[in-house]
Amino acid sequence: MDLRLRDRTVLVTGASSGVGLATARMLLAEGANVAACARDAERLDATLRAAQADTEAPGRIHAVSADVTDAAAMGSFVDSAVQAFGGIDGVVCNAGRSLMATIDETTDDQIREEFELKLFGVLNIVRAAAKHLAASEVASVVAVNAILARQPEAKLAITSAARAGLLNLTQTLSHSLGADGIRVNSVLLGLVDTGQWTRRYESSGSDLDYAEWTGRLAADRGIVLGRLGTAEEVAFPIVSLLSPLSGYTTGACIDVGGGVARYV
Template identity: 65%
Template structure:
């Protein structure tokens, strides 16, 4: 199916690895232009360089911290001028803080909420004037199933994710007709999990360790997801063919959800 993305331009934050990089790759394959940003500009450039792209697809990339409102605004404005506008945003910059509430400092609580909330607001506010002029504008916030199914060992992250889910619904009403949706992921095989495996110092292979992790977390499909499996619903929601979907949340977690 042609998703009608060719020639359109999309901002992707946190694009140097994982879900962000997979989303950029899928957009480029569909002929869309990608405005990619990440804190480490050199790492971002190296990650984007080998990606195949459909004829005419362009990349505008740069180092940018989504918590720097002025920096984000300048980067987005420059990219929009170069590409002749913007059609959508994927708010993907994020991380998880593995700590229960009692072991989370005040500063860490602030850091989690700053990234999940203000990182999104800074980018959306910078892009909004250009999205208002687009024919089929769309925003997708990459969130987590933790937003509805908190884990005590991820206390601050769970709370911040819940706040982002709430904010997404609010933005879907406030920014209409710009569509705003969420993709909530479960356990996805990214560098974060590989680092945790290495830090655990266990004799199990990564495959054995993640299989046991999936079983422990109740993942019905029995494995971690892949970044490209999250990228597809993100790109589908960006597509003008999803023009009557807003304020929605799609779980991509292999059946991990325990809520109704």
């Protein structure tokens, strides 16, 4: 199926691994130009070079080392992407992490850092890219968020609160940017099988193999499908929302959590 993304330019933050990398790869496979950023320049360059080789995409990748919480860095990233490709048609706000801690275990500095990453990590790049997006007839922003935004967990107390704030913010952005023809949508993740879970498994000392361990984890978390998701299973709805075929969808949230959500 042609998602009509060929020769479009999409910015992806947090693109050196996991969902961000899978999204970049899928966009390249659709013929899009990808401007990608992450803090680890060496890792980003290596992974995107591999993606370029796999998809035969010479000249369609622009990689920059940048921190999404730095407004000036996001401005420079956007400017360099426009210089490389001539414009911007989409932004994927993917950079993020989870803070596994209860409220009592979390310092005030950690709370500030979580909210800065979740909120300014989106605001900084959207603000920098807005005027360029407004010039595109297919402009779209996708915020990669989490089901925690609607269904908080005590062991992820501050991350849950920051995610909820981001969900509220993206809904507001869908209204404020809609007048310029810019769509804003969210993808809410459940548990996705990325490097963090491999590392947690390796440090757990479990006698189970990885498949059994993640299966029990899924059962414990109430995931209906009984397994963790894959990065590609998250990338597909992200890329679909970027597509002009989703041109009448804005302010929406898509759950990608294997049925874990308990809300109506």
